Amino acid sequence: MFIYLHKFANPGRFLKVAIPVKKISGFLSILTIFVGLVFALFFSPPDYQQKETVRIMYIHVPCAWMSLMTYSFIFFTSTFFLIWKFPIFLLMAKESVTIGIIFTFSALFSGALWGKPTWGTYWVWDARLTSFLVLFFIFLGLKLIKDTFSYSSRGDAIFSYLALIGGVNLPIIKFSVDWWNTLHQPASILRTGGISISNEMLLPLFLMALGFLFLFTYTLLLSVEIKIKEKKIMFSGKNRSKNNV
Amino acid sequence: MFNYFIEYMSMGGNGLYIWTGYLVPLSLIFFFVLLQKLRLNLLKKNERK
Numbered sequence A: 001m002f003i004y005l006h007k008f009a010n011p012g013r014f015l016k017v018a019i020p021v022k023k024i025s026g027f028l029s030i031l032t033i034f035v036g037l038v039f040a041l042f043f044s045p046p047d048y049q050q051k052e053t054v055r056i057m058y059i060h061v062p063c064a065w066m067s068l069m070t071y072s073f074i075f076f077t078s079t080f081f082l083i084w085k086f087p088i089f090l091l092m093a094k095e096s097v098t099i100g101i102i103f104t105f106s107a108l109f110s111g112a113l114w115g116k117p118t119w120g121t122y123w124v125w126d127a128r129l130t131s132f133l134v135l136f137f138i139f140l141g142l143k144l145i146k147d148t149f150s151y152s153s154r155g156d157a158i159f160s161y162l163a164l165i166g167g168v169n170l171p172i173i174k175f176s177v178d179w180w181n182t183l184h185q186p187a188s189i190l191r192t193g194g195i196s197i198s199n200e201m202l203l204p205l206f207l208m209a210l211g212f213l214f215l216f217t218y219t220l221l222l223s224v225e226i227k228i229k230e231k232k233i234m235f236s237g238k239n240r241s242k243n244n245v
Numbered sequence B: 001m002f003n004y005f006i007e008y009m010s011m012g013g014n015g016l017y018i019w020t021g022y023l024v025p026l027s028l029i030f031f032f033v034l035l036q037k038l039r040l041n042l043l044k045k046n047e048r049k
Helices: A002-007 A011-043 A052-084 A087-119 A127-148 A153-166 A169-179 A199-244 B002-013 B015-048
Strands: none
Touching: A011 A052, A011 A199, A052 A087, A052 A127, A052 A153, A052 A169, A052 A199, A052 B002, A052 B015, A087 A127, A087 A153, A087 A199, A087 B015, A127 A153, A127 A169, A199 B015, B002 B015
16 A cells, blocks of 8 residues: 555655546536535425425535545544654645645535524524534634644644544544433434435435535635645746756 | 416415525625636646646
8 A cells, every 4th residue: 555655655646646536526526516516405305303304415415525535634644644654644644734725614514504593593502503513613623733833844743643633523423412302303314224314305305415525525626736836836946046046 | 388487486376485595695605616716727727838
């Protein structure tokens, strides 16, 4: 595995693979999100209790899944960076932060809008909502470190260690609905008793989640490409000014 | 037809919550991607120079 990964430590070689993958995932994300939206807004049935408000689920749940997935990605890439010191891992971890902020904010925002008609309030300090808000603050902390120490190895280490420490919050978010009495409903998909929602609702949910996964891949690779090109221009500019001196 | 459209948009009286719930996250994602695309195009132009 190490030898295989070593090949992609070279940014040029990495981009050769990343650019076609980026294009394919961009196309697939548009397609899946479009089909998912059509199913979510037109073909999925209203819930027997929540009626039409259940449609917020098709944006809220995929955003929440993606924010957890993004943080897990940052956690693992930071760990790999600390073990193998490949800059590409750190670059991917850092570029995922903004995407994570967008997904987490979207999950919190759509959740608040779902809460008002179903619970009668936008926000309650229950374990699931609070732990998710903590995740949002961890993302903001990572963004602050990333932007403050742009080109320092000390900043890289601080970023990676904070990403590892923040990983403690992931199981807390997942199991908060089981460990504590919460207003937020328990898990309906990833649970021991099996899936507890109908297939008509499951299809748009999975389509949207898949679309967001492709979107994450696309935006991540786009951001990594920008960063690599920025560094290339910066270093070529430095070399040019050295030659002029 | 128009009445059906209005009824659909109102989503049983919760239209504002549902449509805002979709509009804000999707626009955030859209503008982020757009901004990154513009940044990449600008970099490509600079690279060519």
